[in-house]
Amino acid sequence: xxxxxxxxxxxxxxxxxxxxxxxxxxxxxxxxxxxxxxxxxxxxxxxxxxxxxxxxxxxxxxxxxxxxxxxxxxxxxxxxxxxxxxxxxxxxxxxxxxxxxxxxxxxxxxxxxxxxxxxxxxxxxxxxxxxxxxxxxxxxxxxxxxxxxxxxxxxxxxxxxxxxxxxxxxxxxxxxxxxxxxxxxxxxxxxxxxxxxxxxxxxxxxxxxxxxxxxxxxxxxxxxxxxxxxxxxxxxxxxxxxxxxxxxxxxxxxxxxxxxxxxxxxxxxxxxxxxxxxxxxxxxxxxxxxxxxxxxxxxxxxxxxxxxxxxxxxxxxxxxxxxxxxxxxxxxxxxxxxxxxxxxxxxxxxxxxxxxxxxxxxxxxxxxxxxxxxxxxxxxxxxxxxxxxxxxxxxxxxxxxxxxxxxxxxxxxxxxxxxxxxxx
Numbered sequence: 001x002x003x004x005x006x007x008x009x010x011x012x013x014x015x016x017x018x019x020x021x022x023x024x025x026x027x028x029x030x031x032x033x034x035x036x037x038x039x040x041x042x043x044x045x046x047x048x049x050x051x052x053x054x055x056x057x058x059x060x061x062x063x064x065x066x067x068x069x070x071x072x073x074x075x076x077x078x079x080x081x082x083x084x085x086x087x088x089x090x091x092x093x094x095x096x097x098x099x100x101x102x103x104x105x106x107x108x109x110x111x112x113x114x115x116x117x118x119x120x121x122x123x124x125x126x127x128x129x130x131x132x133x134x135x136x137x138x139x140x141x142x143x144x145x146x147x148x149x150x151x152x153x154x155x156x157x158x159x160x161x162x163x164x165x166x167x168x169x170x171x172x173x174x175x176x177x178x179x180x181x182x183x184x185x186x187x188x189x190x191x192x193x194x195x196x197x198x199x200x201x202x203x204x205x206x207x208x209x210x211x212x213x214x215x216x217x218x219x220x221x222x223x224x225x226x227x228x229x230x231x232x233x234x235x236x237x238x239x240x241x242x243x244x245x246x247x248x249x250x251x252x253x254x255x256x257x258x259x260x261x262x263x264x265x266x267x268x269x270x271x272x273x274x275x276x277x278x279x280x281x282x283x284x285x286x287x288x289x290x291x292x293x294x295x296x297x298x299x300x301x302x303x304x305x306x307x308x309x310x311x312x313x314x315x316x317x318x319x320x321x322x323x324x325x326x327x328x329x330x331x332x333x334x335x336x337x338x339x340x341x342x343x344x345x346x347x348x349x350x351x352x353x354x355x356x357x358x359x360x361x362x363x364x365x366x367x368x369x370x371x372x373x374x375x376x377x378x379x380x381x382x383x384x385x386x387x388x389x390x391x392x393x394x395x396x397x398x399x400x401x402x403x404x405x406x407x408x409x410x411x412x413x414x415x416x417x418x419x420x421x422x423x424x
Contacts, residue, residue: 001392002031002091004084004117006108007099008076009124011039012054014276016307017124017163017187018099022052024381025388033093035083037076040249041276055083062251066142073102080108093117095391098157103127103149106156113156118391121157122185123167126150129300133220138299150174159391161185161384164326166303183387187307188377189314197282204287205270207243209354212288214281215308217250220301222294222322227259227269229294229347234268237347242268242354247284249274285315289360290353293321297340305330310375313367318360320349330375334367 003025005018012034013019022032032052037059038045047054060075061068087093093112097120098105109119127146136142154160154175160182162168168184171177204210217223223246233239246256246269253271260269275281285291291312295301302324309330312319321327323337336353338346353360373379 001029001094003033003095003097004087004093004112005032005034005097005099006080006084006105007034007036008073008080008105009099009101011036011042011056013049014039014042016189017122020190020377021097021122021185021384023050024384026051028385028388030388033087035080035087040274055087057083064251073104077104077108080105084108084112088112088115095120095388097122098153099124100153101125101127101130103146103153106153109156118159118394119157120387120391121153121160123160123162123171126167126170126300126303129298129303130220133298133300135219147174158394159183159387161387163187164303164305164329166326170303181390183383183390185380185383185387186375187305187310188375188380189307189311189371190377191314191372193278193311194282194286194315196279197286199286200283201287203243203245203270203284205243208241209290210243210245210288211290211292211350211354212245212247212285213292213294213308214247214285214311215306217246217248217253217256219252220295220298221250221252222296223252223256224259225296225341225343225346226292226294227256227263227265228343229350230265230269231263232344232347233351234265235263237351239351240268244269245272245284245288246270247272247275247281282315285311288317290350291315291317291319292350293319293327294346295322295324295327297322297324302326309335310371313375314371316364316368318353318363319367320346320353322346331367332370334363334370
């Protein structure tokens with residue numbers, strides 16, 4: 001059985017959801033093809049990695065406005081469609097898996113669906129809520145349009161993969177999916193991901209303590225809250241023994257660097273940029289004493305399970321984050337929770353952990369135990385494979401999946417700001 005994965009948001013192998021999924025499917029005997037953008041450290045347009053065929057295209061500049069998003073997604077859709085048709089001309093495709101954002105990739109999959117392929121929707125971000133997090137009003141035409149695209153995507157797909165129970169609620173309520181066609185596959189690391197890494201005190205830059213962040217640097221990721229907290233700690237409280245190391249890249253990186261310079265924090269905050277090598281990344285992260293997740297409280301972050309959170313837990317280190325529903329559901333007692341969007345409380349929580357090594361060790365052990373039992377990638381693979389068994393058991397279609405509307409349920413056209421229940 002041949003699987004084609006469409007991923008506009010990042011390249012592989014660095015994508016820590018799409019790549020493990022592809023590897024699990026390959027190990028099960030599927031022939032896997034991935035179309036994704038070129039990325040730093042991965043300049044080849046065609047590559048075979050461990051039996052997985054990767055096709056990369058040149059992405060447009062990352063959008064930061066309506067015009068920018070239109071340009072970015074137009075380039076992506078046309079590139080994905082061209083490569084999809086090239087692949088299909090050479091071989092049959094049985095399953096197409098689309099990984100959002102954006103919720104437009106069902107358009108690329110439609111020619112293959114017309115030829116009998118089934119569609120799996122791998123739901124990474126709740127796009128209507130994402131637009132709100134980027135600054136658009138909840139009732140704006142942009143958010144309504146993204147809600148419509150989300151509905152079209154669910155209408156087209158045969159099966160959906162959801163990263164937590166809050167997202168599964170979206171699939172059932174806004175997407176009108178059947179329960180048996182919706183599978184929870186959590187964002188989770190392999191327990192061996194950083195096994196070859198060793199701590200290196202050079203990342204402390206001569207300071208006693210180190211606080212680290214790893215992840216995207218976009219407006220919705222809350223790095224401004226972290227910078228503000230560092231300013232309180234260093235300038236207001238005169239704590240000069242803490243180094244902040246921020247790993248990652250994104251559209252806000254240069255602006256954040258400039259803000260750090262303007263606040264005279266350059267000696268205390270280091271931006272490493274994106275680190276693709278897991279050994280090098282692990283070396284930075286294993287040096288840290290405390291990890292932070294400054295994602296602010298908003299409709300998207302409150303229902304999202306952050307991949308960085310489980311990686312922090314894998315490294316047996318405590319976390320400071322704002323009190324978000326799915327963040328608390330994931331980390332449990334492995335994290336301190338600051339009052340939502342309260343910079344001073346966030347700063348107090350960081351200093352509290354920095355100054356209490358026994359608390360750090362205890363919380364780190366709790367998080368690591370959760371990872372080794374039920375929040376690691378191996379524990380997610382059965383659900384992923386069950387979803388594929390389900391979709392392949394369905395009859396081939398010509399066009400969309402054609403799910404009938406559920407009786408007695410009124411479609412929800414508005415986005416929700418709170419999850420209906422917490423995940424376990």
